[in-house]
Amino acid sequence: MSDCLFCKMVAGEIKPAVVYENDHVLAFRDIHPQAPVHVLVIPKRHVATLDELPEDEPRLAGELLHAASRVARQEGLAERGYRTVINCRGDAGQDVYHLHVHVLGGRRLKWPPG
Numbered sequence: 001m002s003d004c005l006f007c008k009m010v011a012g013e014i015k016p017a018v019v020y021e022n023d024h025v026l027a028f029r030d031i032h033p034q035a036p037v038h039v040l041v042i043p044k045r046h047v048a049t050l051d052e053l054p055e056d057e058p059r060l061a062g063e064l065l066h067a068a069s070r071v072a073r074q075e076g077l078a079e080r081g082y083r084t085v086i087n088c089r090g091d092a093g094q095d096v097y098h099l100h101v102h103v104l105g106g107r108r109l110k111w112p113p114g
Contacts, residue, residue, distance in 0.1 A: 006098035010044045020071050024063040027071050027103075036106030037075045037082070041067045047099040050088045068101045077105035085113070 008014045009026065016028035019039055030038040043060055047053055053061060065084070072082045082105030087094040 004046055004098050005096050006042050006100065007046050010042070020067060020074065022063075022067070024060065025067040027067055030102070034102075035104040035109065037077060037104065039071050039075065039103040041071060041101040041103060043099055048097040049094065050086050050099055053099065064099070064101050068103050071103050072105065075103075075105070077103070081105065081109075083109050083113075 005014070006026075009016045009028065016026075018026065018028045020027035020041075023044075025041055025043055027039050027041040030040050041064055043064060045060070047060070068084050069078075072078050082103060085102040085104065086099070087102075
């Protein structure tokens with residue numbers, strides 16, 4: 001999608017601070033971090049929300065979660081713990097309508113969130 005911020009990152013039109021990439025996903029630092037480590041993991045294919053995850057492509061969800069786990073280990077979060085979050089639509093706080101997983105850590109996180 002030509003007007004999608006994250007699609008522009010995948011296309012190389014915008015250069016994020018990439019921390020991980022493979023054929024299916026791109027992971028980069030959030031520009032408004034909510035924790036010392038805050039990375040977003042996105043599919044390279046445009047999917048607007050979790051609800052729009054293609055039924056014929058269940059592996060994409062696995063790719064996102066596998067990448068989130070890899071990023072957490074790479075960023076040194078695995079030992080102490082980290083949080084993964086997927087916001088779906090406006091009431092949940094989704095600002096960019098391109099599916100993304102937040103990987104947050106580096107400090108004690110509170111519960112409940114929001």
